[in-house]
Amino acid sequence: MSEKCYCGGEAMDCPCVCDHVVSGGYTRRELHEAFEKVSNKDDWKDRIYAVVPVEDVAVVAQAIIFFTATKPKFKGLGLGCDSLEVTADGYRIGPAGDH
Numbered sequence: 622m623s624e625k626c627y628c629g630g631e632a633m634d635c636p637c638v639c640d641h642v643v644s645g646g647y648t649r650r651e652l653h654e655a656f657e658k659v660s661n662k663d664d665w666k667d668r669i670y671a672v673v674p675v676e677d678v679a680v681v682a683q684a685i686i687f688f689t690a691t692k693p694k695f696k697g698l699g700l701g702c703d704s705l706e707v708t709a710d711g712y713r714i715g716p717a718g719d720h
Contacts, residue, residue: 645683655684659707666713669693672704681707691715 639650647655659671659681669689673681678695685693689712695705712718 690717
């Protein structure tokens with residue numbers, strides 16, 4: 622049994638654009654995976670508050686911009702900490718929101 626792509630297609634044979642670069646040098650798949658780590662699981666359009674490893678900051682920032690059209694803000698958690706807090710208004714409140 623093969624894995625499913627996030628879009629519903631078979632991961633290895635998916636005809637969608639998952640592996641095409643779409644924003645900031647990242648593929649749609651990379652952006653989706655990063656956004657899944659920080660978005661609200663009950664309502665992806667809601668505000669974003671999460672803690673991410675420093676090495677994920679670039680892709681997470683691009684994912685938030687791509688999926689919500691809002692600008693993420695990152696804040697350190699303290700000296701020597703290898704993670705950052707990320708917040709963003711989210712899709713609903715942002716300029717592309719359904720308001």
